Amino acid sequence: MADTWDLVVIGGGPGGYVAALRAARLGLKVALVDRGALPGGTCLHYGCIPSKSLLEDGWQTVPKPLAAMLERKEQVVRGLAQGIVSLFKKYGVTWLKGSGLVVKAGEVEVTEASGVTTLACRHILLALGSRSRALPGVTVDGVGIWDSSHALASNNQPGRMAILGGGAIGLEMASLWSRLGSRVTVVEAMADILPGWDATLVRHGRRLWQKQGITFQCGMQVIEVVRQGEERVVNLVDGQGSPGQVTADVVLVATGRQPNVEQVSHLHLAMSGERIWVDETFQTSLPGIYALGDCTPGPMLAHRAMAEGVRFAELLAHFPHPSPTSPIPMVVYTHPEVAAVGLSESQAKEQGLAVRCGQAFFTANPRARTADHADGVVKVVMEEGSERLLGVHMIGPQVSELVATATAALSQHWSVRTLAGVIFPHPSLGESLKEACLAVLGEAIHQ
Numbered sequence: 405m406a407d408t409w410d411l412v413v414i415g416g417g418p419g420g421y422v423a424a425l426r427a428a429r430l431g432l433k434v435a436l437v438d439r440g441a442l443p444g445g446t447c448l449h450y451g452c453i454p455s456k457s458l459l460e461d462g463w464q465t466v467p468k469p470l471a472a473m474l475e476r477k478e479q480v481v482r483g484l485a486q487g488i489v490s491l492f493k494k495y496g497v498t499w500l501k502g503s504g505l506v507v508k509a510g511e512v513e514v515t516e517a518s519g520v521t522t523l524a525c526r527h528i529l530l531a532l533g534s535r536s537r538a539l540p541g542v543t544v545d546g547v548g549i550w551d552s553s554h555a556l557a558s559n560n561q562p563g564r565m566a567i568l569g570g571g572a573i574g575l576e577m578a579s580l581w582s583r584l585g586s587r588v589t590v591v592e593a594m595a596d597i598l599p600g601w602d603a604t605l606v607r608h609g610r611r612l613w614q615k616q617g618i619t620f621q622c623g624m625q626v627i628e629v630v631r632q633g634e635e636r637v638v639n640l641v642d643g644q645g646s647p648g649q650v651t652a653d654v655v656l657v658a659t660g661r662q663p664n665v666e667q668v669s670h671l672h673l674a675m676s677g678e679r680i681w682v683d684e685t686f687q688t689s690l691p692g693i694y695a696l697g698d699c700t701p702g703p704m705l706a707h708r709a710m711a712e713g714v715r716f717a718e719l720l721a722h723f724p725h726p727s728p729t730s731p732i733p734m735v736v737y738t739h740p741e742v743a744a745v746g747l748s749e750s751q752a753k754e755q756g757l758a759v760r761c762g763q764a765f766f767t768a769n770p771r772a773r774t775a776d777h778a779d780g781v782v783k784v785v786m787e788e789g790s791e792r793l794l795g796v797h798m799i800g801p802q803v804s805e806l807v808a809t810a811t812a813a814l815s816q817h818w819s820v821r822t823l824a825g826v827i828f829p830h831p832s833l834g835e836s837l838k839e840a841c842l843a844v845l846g847e848a849i850h851q
């Protein structure tokens with residue numbers, strides 16, 4: 405054990421690599437251990453970036469052949485991963501390509517191709533991430549039964565596809581593969597797709613995606629997936645015990661993610677459900693060991709992990725202006741996109757708040773009309789009386805960009821009236837956000 409590191413990060417996904425870079429820039433001596441061939445984690449190699457590259461190509465007016473889409477995706481991923489490696493060099497983060505094991509606080513064992521080394525360190529950050537959640541009795545084989553990684557790498561276009569899980573990942577994959585020509589059925593155990601999202605958006609989205617040819621079977625539990633020759637038969641049952649069935653060439657399991665925590669079970673860290681418990685400084689129950697991102701409680705989203713990485717490093721290095729916490733926006737990159745930040749109408753009501761909502765449809769938005777992408781709506785949730793902005797929920801063109809404006813307003817505790825007073829360029833999609841704010845106040849101009 406020659407050196408003592410200020411910080412050893414285990415996991416090079418968006419949480420880990422961002423924490424490492426920020427800590428190094430603040431003067432700490434940092435090593436990062438990741439078992440992938442290149443850093444970037446789930447997000448860069450199996451998640452956010454490959455899915456968005458394929459969706460972007462798939463939804464062009466004339467889509468490329470699948471092989472060309474996959475090739476471009478590989479280039480995008482490789483280029484971005486090499487960018488992280490360059491940043492490690494530039495800011496002095498030592499990158500170790502191997503598996504990290506916490507021996508105890510202050511000691512990490514790294515198994516690389518060249519052998520095993522032990523690192524002595526002052527602090528350890530667990531940014532271990534997550535993996536696809538297995539569905540009991542359904543074995544993912546990469547042939548007839550896929551997980552999301554197979555769905556982002558396969559050059560085989562299935563004629564019929566059953567997607568188990570109607571959350572963000574399931575719907576993005578449905579949007580991609582149905583656009584490419586597969587007949588897609590999404591099976592969801594809950595009463596509707598996108599559980600937890602605002603009901604107005606879900607209703608709107610379901611109608612649009614059905615028009616694109618996607619079929620939904622909601623309120624159906626998967627009992628088993630049976631092989632019949634080259635086909636896979638998904639046997640289902642609804643809440644009343646009535647059976648259902650979907651026959652497909654490929655079944656994609658998209659029933660959520662589970663945290664990678666087994667590898668630290670020997671440390672007996674306090675847990676919150678199945679994830680590692682941390683306090684507001686990302687400290688676990690063992691002094692000197694911290695955790696963030698998907699392996700800790702909170703939305704499993706890359707931008708949450710990145711924001712936590714920055715804040716963690718700044719707190720650790722006693723940076724005088726640690727970045728504040730902020731509401732976390734959520735996006736589903738279907739066509740059209742869905743985005744939300746803050747409370748939905750039903751969540752606000754469950755909290756006992758007096759709620760008023762307003763909407764603006766993109767059909768009345770000149771920019772959306774000129775672009776010929778005018779399907780969708782912006783919904784604003786306000787507290788009656790105080791005019792406090794509680795949440796913004798949107799489905800429509802480029803709402804993944806528009807939700808950042810709403811997030812900024814929420815993080816600064818703006819009232820709906822303050823946001824409604826912002827001058828958005830004309831014509832722009834943001835005018836629908838302004839109009840929805842005006843609608844809640846009863847002062848809409850174009851409705």
Ligand SMILES: Cc1cc2nc3c(=O)[nH]c(=O)nc-3n(C[C@H](O)[C@H](O)[C@H](O)COP(=O)(O)OP(=O)(O)OC[C@H]3O[C@@H](n4cnc5c(N)ncnc54)[C@H](O)[C@@H]3O)c2cc1C
Pocket residue numbers: 414415416417418419420437438439440444445446447448450451452453455502503504505531532533534552573664667696697698699703704705706707708709737
């Ligand atoms: C198909 C799909 C699409 C997604 N799309 C989006 C999206 O559009 N937007 C969004 O915000 N989020 C998206 N996500 C979620 C996002 O990928 C995760 O929230 C994010 O990657 C979590 O970051 P993390 O740093 O916590 O962990 P991860 O990105 O999972 O990284 C953890 C890393 O740690 C490594 N590791 C774990 N244990 C060890 C060990 N002992 N030794 C060495 N290395 C180890 C892992 O191999 C991995 O490289 C998507 C996920 C999927 C699967």
